[in-house]
Amino acid sequence: MEGTIIDCVPFKPDQSSRVDYGHDAGVTVYGWPSKGGVYTLHDCLGVELEFLGFDRFNPPKLRAGSQAEEDAHGDRMRRLGATWWKNGKGRDLLMRELNGLMDSDEYIRVGWAAEGGVWVVHTTVEEATKKGVGLIHNAYNMEERCKVIEQMGGIFYADPENCPYLDLP
Structure with a gap:
């Protein structure tokens, strides 16, 4: 069973969340486009946060008030190379969150x-x-x-x- 993954809990990031910060440098930024799915940018530091229009020391925890604003946020994220995860890719996103980057990523x-x-x-x-x-x-x-x-x-x-x-x- 080594290496076997049992997918018993579907993973979906909190859709009210805009950023997630933990113990390490940078934050993960999420964007919720009208086309569905989620954009992610991992390890965002001051330069990326500033580019996104965020206060580096107090980025917004909650997503934009309107879908048009959220789509504009997603457009800025894409300009930084954000990854788009389709609705059916929750498991892949969870594995990225749990394991971090792999050498071949x-x-x-x-x-x-x-x-x-x-x-x-x-x-x-x-x-x-x-x-x-x-x-x-x-x-x-x-x-x-x-x-x-x-x-x-x-x-x-x-x-x-x-x-x-x-x-x-």
């Missing part, structure tokens, strides 16, 4: 340049660790983040809609 970090365009580092968790891309989290703002992503060999997309790693309209 996708790793994406984004920097939005003030003059336009987006810098993206896209790799696996294992490769990100080897490259030391965790330095990205030392950036105080998006401009610094863009510089670090560039130094780490990230790719610049002058037109963000051409970036295949972001779910942009």
Whole structure:
């Protein structure tokens, strides 16, 4: 039975929740789009929270008041590489929450340049660790983040809609 998972309790995040913070650095941010499912961004630090329009030290615990506001929040999350989990993916989301990232999981970090365009580092968790891309989290703002992503060999997309790693309209 080793490695066997018995799915006796369906997992669904609290749909009134906007953020979840625990004992480690960063917070998990949720977005509840009108198309259903949930967007998640894990390990959000000050730069991401600021980009989302949140107070870094007091991000909103509850979701937006209207669905239009929640959809706009989801759009901002997608610009940071949020993962969308369909309604039927509750088990996958639970496993991510319980186990954290695996070496083969996708790793994406984004920097939005003030003059336009987006810098993206896209790799696996294992490769990100080897490259030391965790330095990205030392950036105080998006401009610094863009510089670090560039130094780490990230790719610049002058037109963000051409970036295949972001779910942009």
